[in-house]
Amino acid sequence: MAKAELTSRAKQAIETKRRIVRCAKKLVQKSGFDKVSVSQISEAAGITVGTFYYYFQSKDDLLYELLPKAIIADTPDTDSTLHSYVQLIELFRHLVSHPFQKSSELWSCIMRSTSAVETINKDRLPMVGHIISRGQRRKEIAGEVSAEYIAELIIFTNRGIFVEYVHKPHSMNYPSTAMDVIERLVYSFLTEKGRRTLPEEYRPKWERG
Numbered sequence: 064m065a066k067a068e069l070t071s072r073a074k075q076a077i078e079t080k081r082r083i084v085r086c087a088k089k090l091v092q093k094s095g096f097d098k099v100s101v102s103q104i105s106e107a108a109g110i111t112v113g114t115f116y117y118y119f120q121s122k123d124d125l126l127y128e129l130l131p132k133a134i135i136a137d138t139p140d141t142d143s144t145l146h147s148y149v150q151l152i153e154l155f156r157h158l159v160s161h162p163f164q165k166s167s168e169l170w171s172c173i174m175r176s177t178s179a180v181e182t183i184n185k186d187r188l189p190m191v192g193h194i195i196s197r198g199q200r201r202k203e204i205a206g207e208v209s210a211e212y213i214a215e216l217i218i219f220t221n222r223g224i225f226v227e228y229v230h231k232p233h234s235m236n237y238p239s240t241a242m243d244v245i246e247r248l249v250y251s252f253l254t255e256k257g258r259r260t261l262p263e264e265y266r267p268k269w270e271r272g
Contacts, residue, residue: 080118083108084128091129096122147198148257149265151191151249152242155221159241188214195252203257213252220248 086107090099101122105115119125145153192214198204204213221241228237250258250267258270 076118079108079110079114080128083110083115083118084125087125088129096126143197146257146261146265147194147201147203148249148253148261150194150198151217152246152265154191154194155217155245156242159221159238187218191218198257202254203260205252205254217245217248221245 083104087099087104090103090107099122101112101115104122104125105112108115119128143150188211192210195204195213196210199206199210204210221244224235224241224244225237228235228240246267247269250270253261
């Protein structure tokens with residue numbers, strides 16, 4: 064009996080969390096992420112504010128549930144033995160390869176939010192910066208500027224392309240455009256050793272003659 068009750072409670076908890084996310088998504092699409100409050104989300108979901116904080120530590124924590132999982136949670140582990148250029152390219156290829164057409168309206172609302180963008184960057188910057196820092200220690204990536212600066216430049220450039228895409232989804236092929244720019248940008252920071260040791264299959268097409 065206790066096991067059945069536990070299962071019932073677990074199912075109810077899952078459904079409550081899903082309802083919060085569904086209601087939050089509708090409100091965000093209508094008013095924008097910054098303008099929607101926890102109280103409004105709770106009221107729409109038919110729960111108390113206290114219940115909301117049982118499932119989510121903050122509104123920004125809820126953001127992770129609104130975003131396509133590929134953006135934050137589903138990022139691959141990078142093999143530290145690989146060339147740093149290869150690690151970065153494969154990471155961003157994963158990030159940009161998922162279809163966003165069905166969620167372009169939601170993305171449009173989210174990308175107008177400073178706090179939402181900062182939440183996304185909070186996860187990406189350390190990951191990208193770590194790969195770059197390791198590449199600098201190996202003398203594959205130029206060390207004249209900090210790893211953090213290079214990481215920000217790559218991420219902010221990709222974000223600019225993505226913002227243009229979510230506002231005008233038919234204006235470009237986002238994955239191919241983003242990867243072309245990212246490849247050129249990352250390649251520009253490679254040292255002579257970094258370019259010389261680059262695997263042939265990752266050598267940019269404009270360098271192959």
